[in-house]
Amino acid sequence: MIFVSNNHPSLRFSRRETFRTVKSVLEEELVPSLSVSVVFVGSRFIQRINRRFLNHNHITDVIAFPFRDGQGVDAEVYVNLDRAKSQARELGISYADEARRLLIHGILHVLGYTDHTTGGRSRMRRREDFLLALLSSAKRHRSHARANR
Numbered sequence: 001m002i003f004v005s006n007n008h009p010s011l012r013f014s015r016r017e018t019f020r021t022v023k024s025v026l027e028e029e030l031v032p033s034l035s036v037s038v039v040f041v042g043s044r045f046i047q048r049i050n051r052r053f054l055n056h057n058h059i060t061d062v063i064a065f066p067f068r069d070g071q072g073v074d075a076e077v078y079v080n081l082d083r084a085k086s087q088a089r090e091l092g093i094s095y096a097d098e099a100r101r102l103l104i105h106g107i108l109h110v111l112g113y114t115d116h117t118t119g120g121r122s123r124m125r126r127r128e129d130f131l132l133a134l135l136s137s138a139k140r141h142r143s144h145a146r147a148n149r
Helices: 015-028 043-054 080-090 095-110 118-147
Strands: 002-006 036-041 062-066 076-082
Touching: 002 015, 015 036, 015 062, 015 095, 015 118, 036 095, 043 062, 043 076, 043 118, 062 095, 076 080, 076 095, 080 095, 095 118
Parallel strands: 002 036, 036 076
Antiparallel strands: 062 076
16 A cells, blocks of 8 residues: 655645556565555655654655554655755756655665665665666656557
């Protein structure tokens, strides 16, 4: 089960793309069922979460909380859409692609990937790149199929 909430005052990321992205990551990672709550937020909100729950007083782009209690949702992923917008501009990519990457990054954290070491960061980045390419090629394939009807 996937729950999506957009708590950002003005920026949005498509609910349809959120579901598609989360489902694709879980399928590729061979995770048959996981209940995930995805919350899109802004910088101020994510800084408060970071300070309150992780004792880090700074703004970050994504925070993931896996829960192991077996009750309710299995994980929460908070994606900072302010950072997605600014990072997309810095990287010269689309806002949607950066928001999708952050969502993928958060789901990978929930599944046990870590980026605290150089090796872990490299492994995680390769997996993100693979999943983004997979999602992009599937989207192009669907668009091409619709155009040829």
